[in-house]
Amino acid sequence: xxxxxxxxxxxxxxxxxxxxxxxxxxxxxxxxxxxxxxxxxxxxxxxxxxxxxxxxxxxxxxxxxxxxxxxxxxxxxxxxxxxxxxxxxxxxxxxxxxxxxxxxxxxxxxxxxxxxxxxxxxxxxxxxxxxxxxxxxxxxxxxxxxxxxxxxxxxxxxxxxxxxxxxxxxxxxxxxxxxxxxxxxxxxxxxxxxxxxxxxxxxxxxxxxxxxxxxxxxxxxxxxxxxxxxxxxxxxxxxxxxxxxxxxxxxxxxxxxxxxxxxxxxxxxxxxxxxxxxxxxxxxxxxxxxxxxxx
Numbered sequence: 025x026x027x028x029x030x031x032x033x034x035x036x037x038x039x040x041x042x043x044x045x046x047x048x049x050x051x052x053x054x055x056x057x058x059x060x061x062x063x064x065x066x067x068x069x070x071x072x073x074x075x076x077x078x079x080x081x082x083x084x085x086x087x088x089x090x091x092x093x094x095x096x097x098x099x100x101x102x103x104x105x106x107x108x109x110x111x112x113x114x115x116x117x118x119x120x121x122x123x124x125x126x127x128x129x130x131x132x133x134x135x136x137x138x139x140x141x142x143x144x145x146x147x148x149x150x151x152x153x154x155x156x157x158x159x160x161x162x163x164x165x166x167x168x169x170x171x172x173x174x175x176x177x178x179x180x181x182x183x184x185x186x187x188x189x190x191x192x193x194x195x196x197x198x199x200x201x202x203x204x205x206x207x208x209x210x211x212x213x214x215x216x217x218x219x220x221x222x223x224x225x226x227x228x229x230x231x232x233x234x235x236x237x238x239x240x241x242x243x244x245x246x247x248x249x250x251x252x253x254x255x256x257x258x259x260x261x262x263x264x265x266x267x268x269x270x271x272x273x274x275x276x277x278x279x280x281x282x283x284x285x286x287x288x289x290x291x292x293x294x295x296x297x298x299x300x301x302x303x304x305x306x307x308x309x310x311x312x313x314x315x316x317x318x319x
Contacts, residue, residue: 032060
């Protein structure tokens with residue numbers, strides 16, 4: 025039994041005429057009649073009572089019609105569902121994010137995307153270090169990552185949204201805290217606190233790179249994944265650090281002094297990254313949104 029047999033049967037049942045059914049299907053009547061005979065032979069039942077000028081369903085044919093109509097309804101629904109996925113109107117978008125890089129961008133992305141594509145499921149994963157998000161992009165586990173940039177890989181496309189710079193963070197009790205300017209090189213012999221090393225934390229890599237550019241490797245005595253914890257350790261005198269400028273907003277307890285690194289201060293960019301070869305239509309729709317505007 026083929027789809028052409030079912031289409032022919034449905035047309036004859038609806039039109040109650042082989043002639044009109046053939047016209048509806050844009051075919052000649054003899055081939056249509058042959059299809060119906062083939063279908064009846066396969067089923068082993070008579071589907072139509074044939075008269076000179078009309079055709080009527082038998083009881084068996086009427087029962088078969090109910091099932092065939094259900095099949096075509098499901099087929100139409102399946103066709104529309106796959107087209108919606110292809111247009112990115114339904115489906116799944118997997119979004120990974122870092123804590124610091126995404127505190128502004130993630131809510132904006134969700135609001136914009138929900139407004140324009142409410143039927144797409146968002147699988148939001150995180151917070152994770154930027155290095156881990158990069159690996160998951162390359163492994164095909166994520167469609168898009170909200171993270172620190174750059175991600176140096178030829179397979180990855182990026183788009184920057186928010187920029188900032190790094191600052192020195194000193195305990196208020198530190199001898200250099202009252203100096204109008206402090207160079208990073210002056211802290212070569214100090215204890216540092218920072219994000220974990222060798223675990224994909226972009227902020228730690230930036231601190232280490234800045235210190236090496238100043239001529240030394242930082243002596244890190246405490247590591248934490250949490251910015252608030254690092255601020256508390258700086259305030260308590262555990263060590264100094266190189267941190268993003270926006271972390272000044274977390275310094276509610278007092279006890280921390282921030283100093284500019286000057287014109288050569290490393291810059292930090294927050295943005296979005298995705299694989300060049302990702303063909304997810306939902307990702308294509310996301311990239312077409314202007315996330316710089318209010319939804």
